[in-house]
Amino acid sequence: MRKDLYCLFPTDTLARAISLFRRSKIDTLPVVDEKERLCGVFTRSALYDALLCGASLEEKIAPYIIKNPVTVPADLPYAELTQMVRESTVGTAPVLDRENRVVGILTKQDMVLAALRQADLLNAQLKATLDAMHNGLIAVDSKERITLINAGAERIFRIKAADCLGRPLSSVFPGLDLKSVLHQKSPRVGFKYLFGSTVTVVNAAPINHGSSQGAVAVFQDITELEQIAQELESVRELNETLNTVLNIIYDGLVVVDREGRITLTNRPFRELVQRQNEDLLGRHITEILPTSRLHIVARTGVPEISDIQNIGGRPFIVTRLPIVKDGTVVGAVGKITFPKLEEIQELARRLSSLRSQVAYYQEQSTRPGTARYTFECIITRNTKMLALLEEAKRIAPTLSTVLIRGESGTGKELLAHAIHMASPRSNGPFVKINCAAIPEGLLESELFGYAPGAFTGAHKNGKPGRFEMAHGGTIFLDEIGDMPLALQAKLLRVLQDREFERIGGTKTIRVDVRIIAATNRNLEEMVSRGAFREDLYWRLNVITFKIPPLRERPEDIEPLVAAFIEKYNRILKTDVKGISPQALDILRRHTWPGNVRELENAIERAANFAWEGYIEPHHLPPHLLGIAQGSAHPSSTEKLPASSSPYREKLAGAEREIIKAALAAAGGNKAKAARLLNISRSRLYEKMKKLNIPY
Template identity: 45%
Template sequence: MNERDLERARQERLKLLREIEGLLSFITDPVLVVDAKGYIVHTNSSAEQIFERSQIIMIGKHVTEFVQSASLLQYIKQGKPATNLAVCIMSAKGTRLEFSCRLHPLLVNAQVEGAILFLTKPILLQEQEQSSRYGTRFSLDDVIGSSPAITALKEQVMKIAKSESTVLIRGESGTGKEVLAQSIHRLSHRNKGPFVAINCAAIPEALLESELFGYEEGAFTGAKKGGKPGRFELARGGTLFLDEIGDMPLYLQAKLLRVLQERRIERVGGTKSIEVDVRIIAATHKDLESMIANNQFREDLYFRLNVIPLYVPPLRERKEDLYELIQYYMYKFCKRLGKEPKRFSSQALKKIFDYHWPGNIRELENMVEYIVNLEIGDLVTISSLPASIREMSKDQRHDMEEEMKEPQTVSHLPKSLYKINEVEEQLIIQALQRFGTNTEGKRKAAEALGISLATLYRKLEKMKRRR
């Protein structure tokens, strides 16, 4: 080969390399370009991120310094293509990562000039990562309680879980709306798919649209190369949980309504219509009916969401579940922290039953964790409770003094609920003595106890039978 031919070949190689460099800038997977001997001549930004090294450091180094494989170098030198070649890459911090390599040989005039290495995580690993990120932690067994309201709610969930219809979960903050949503997903035909949640109140309004629907490259300043899928796309084949839907801005409500009607989305900055296969579960603690009246929530969206309405009652409306919940969280935190279960004095339990629980289940869980962490002994007294719960009037201070003189206790994890029923009866009797036993008195007593009038009558009937 004369000098002219050599120069022509060199120019062709340079031209090929420039074309490759331009193409690689559009690829989001890590890519390495090597010469015929296996020395790196180019990388893209994704490769720099995954190897945790700059392009300057990697270029000129042999590929085997970064990518380990028994047969990789042989494929490169022989100019053989490869698909799904198992390799192990080493990051700058020494982390070993399993990847699948697709190798495309570079040929100039039938001569091997190098290869392009496309690195992707094996599909199984991708599915595992997706499952761990968008999986569920809770099932219906985590909805604790045996009260009529909770029993009825669980029965409703069992009936509607396998449906494809949209669900709207109402309830105060801390009542466990997401636990219920995850339970529905677990029991549905979509339980093998992802459970993707987004809190509409926690994401700034300017970002919420792109988080939900995704965006195309160049849609706005700072947009990621290649664009980004939104939660609707990530939830494909599974469930999308729209938490705090009442905080969604009106202009996005209109876009969401269209998606619910057509089951298709468009990314921000895009023109392509993308079909989405998801089940929608929405939740809110807000009064949507009042918001509709004040033009803060779209009535047509409300009816689209409220196909299957579910209501999670606040803790003050199901105080008969308190002891079961305390048992559950006491066991959970004692096991986690390696401690023995505590016993509750009757006065401490009375205090807990008297409390109105504005933070609902979340507040109760925090209380039990607080007790397990800070209580040294095995007896939980009024003084062991958090300050917000133990604030005392003169009468309550007297109860505490009596408790210290005569520590009547209720054991944790009892064989029967006799003693907790006894405490409950005392509370009911005290309320009736204060407000009277006529219909109006019973109504006031039920209100003071934080239960419905029907629940009070049911408990009075049980008390009669026990006597």
């Protein structure tokens, strides 16, 4: 059935009916009441009759409604529906749920097309099934002409189907007699047939389908059976050897499948857990060893080497390795070593040392003053973004000040990193400071540092500021639009002369630094109302890049999703293969007010819930599913009860007053107000715009 409904109301005019007929391209439209229950149908014939009778386009459709139309229950079984369509003379019928509400439209044309698609699918499935058979198969008609040869028969007899179809059976398979099967219409089972040097066993059966007659023969190569028997004997001998080896080694071994259920154990393991083999096979590993992580290794494919695990109150060294077959993890094997206490202590010392090294390298990789991203890290297919990146690459080697503009979450900091890494200063420091995140009273000391004893609580040796730390490199002033006016004048001097004094100091410090600034604010509007210095604006606005929001570059969603899936597979140790078309369609329809940052958060959340396989719609954040459902039914908002509007107005009014109170408490500082409300600053701006609160 069609779910894209176009419904009429009894009060609608002929003009609206004509409009919906043009949109729907069907001959019958359901007529519903205010609760979406069916009142009748309005047909093109009724429309023509009304117009021929001289009715105006503004006349109501009510007099021309067919009151008791043919309808179809939504839960009608397919067999009954088929019979109903065959017997009915009606070409279109509404589909109703149990409350008599219209949920779709069924047309004979759609059902015929669906049946044809199903027939094509079944035909393709049958062909794929026949070609996937290991056995050979041929079919003949009533005159013993070959009508079908599968891939198995081509392989067994070394023939090509295209050369044989339509030829008499005897000319291709001499000596193969199917006359008794055709004439007596009874199967013939288990007879031998020799084709050259190939010996086969044949099962043949008649085909009776109405007026169509014929026969089908299935061939099994006996030579392959003998080879399989020999292989099975080899496998049996190999298993006996393997069991002998497993039981004489000193270490305990246990094998689990992908679900974590035990499939193999050796004697030392059974002695350790004091269980018989029949008591272990098929049991989940955690039922035998509650602290085991073997089932996790079987799921993630990540090996765990020389871990320490307590079993029965005793420490053991355990190694867990995944079993990979054709690139897919199918299980895991665990090895339990019975060490001496001295070996365990040495292993613990080594583990502690490794942890210290990891902590050190993590600290080094996350310390301030280093850039991590290059232009190759910026993922885009959008022509505007590609052009922007080319321009950024051209200006990267210069020393000019750069202003990056764009909404929150678009990747302004990523572009700043890339410009620094492509410049001659790439070996110098990259120092970032968020002008909105640092309290106003501390921002000046963070930027310019302070002299010894500059204020109470100051370090006795003083402290260098971010500009000094960035000497020889780049300083990134994020959220420059939130810098207090008092600091803007001092920043202007640094931009002009590349010199400043520390707080409480008298010595002029000169720095060689490139300045990159970023903001999501409207600086021109701030300049016009005196919230941002005009001279500073012109000093910053030397080279400007405006990053388009994600909603303006939907072609970037798919490659970004793929990159984030790869990233969180590494971080979370998940095995997400990709995203389903349905989930990707939901992402494409979202407007992304939080831009790329919001998309990354959505994929991180989905990876946590999916864990492996493909991300489906139910793995996505609920608010995205709500948006998708709303977009799938655009008329649903028109059907809300009228009483819901006052409640929404009251809710919006309450939210408006809360935000105003937070802004008043913060003295108009948006960043501080956002912290009071426990929301991001970009989210605060969105709400202020939605509720018409002045910036």
